[in-house]
Amino acid sequence: MNSFFIVGTISSLDTLHELNKNPQKLKGCDVVELRFDEHMELSEAKDAAKEISQHRPVLITIRTSKEGGTWKLDDAHRFEFFKEFFEIATYADIELKSELFQHQKRSDFPSEMTVIGSFHNYKKCPSEAEMNELIQQGEQWGIDIVKLAVFCNKADDRQSLSNVLEDHPESNLALMGMGPEGLETRFSLPPLGSKFTYGFLDKPAAPGQPSCMALAQKLK
Template sequence: MNFPDFSLASFRKHPVVVGVVSSLEVLEALVASGSAPCDLVELRLDLIDRDDEILIPLAAGVKQPLLITLRDRLEGGSWRGVEQARLARYQRWATKARWFDIELRADHEAWLEYRAFADAANVHLIGSCHDFEQCPTLDEIRGLIARSRAVKADVFKLAALTTTDAGVEILERGLRLNHGDLPLCMIGMGARGPMSRVHLPLHGSCLTYGAIGETNAPGQPQAEDLVRALVDLHAGYAAWRSHRVGVSP
């Protein structure tokens, strides 16, 4: 059974667990297993490093909706191309995936093209920012949210270093800065990363990320552990998840 996609409106009711796939071997195993321990599968194309002619037919076997990411090397990824090349790859995936990630650092002209692509293909854009060295201040987070609105991203994502509970608290306070309908995702990395990825969805973070198999970020837990924790702690998520998969995890 293929699981249906979910709407942006659903983020007002419950979080969504993203399972990150970082290698061809994990993707092949995921397809062979027939199911993924998450709600949305992120394919890190910059890390999988295979031609789309191989990956697109293979990924058709994934039952969950797909998020496609070519993470820039400046934000922890391996992609070094120009924006036109990334846009061309995203266009090739538009019939298979409904979610695409672009760093907010991409220039405004590039974002105009991504937005035009998303509108034409009826897909969603996640505007992301990753800081592996520190946790931004509230004013900096406010600026990033404003940038996300300016480029018309559908979702704002911030992943930041959280070595102490104080960093997690800043991200939690950042979730309260949203006074409109832009869904916000805040996740921690580092020592308090695992805790943050359960705690912040309980306070409004629309997405939380965990690995499927090998990890690719400091403090990244397994996606299936996030699902179990949120089923126990978030009534709205538990009800949605139970209805979606037919049984509780």
């Protein structure tokens, strides 16, 4: 079994329905990320997510507009939507900087669910000290996997991600760069210990994100 998973991101219910009809198209995808913030209708999304979970584990993400998503309602409402997927999803993603992270406890999520604490910066790569602080913050809360997705403007940014990964050999991290300079990290960091790498199943969900198939062809 791979020590890392390739996550296939879905932003459209049409794509989800198509994959349910043709699950062979999930080849190379270990986990399906359902981006509920992309205006998916709850009842329809739940039924489709339940069906796709028979083929792959589901990661539920309800990304706020502050970190690249489209969700604009308050976090109290967002947590209620998360709860709708507790019996379906294997993974849930919440932002380390969100109010939901500040107000909810790890025990508010099912113990068997893997909770991902994420941070996104679409302009630059934070310093290694800042990234280390985010990892510590997440682990203190009880996060199972800390995900840092940051924009790489130069080669040094890719090296910073590698350094942070190397500095935390006992931590469960998913680190990746965005943008053209960051593309390489989606292929290079998983073999070094990054737990997840993300590719799209319908359209890129982040700058420079490759397709799930492109990741699978190179990494598997």
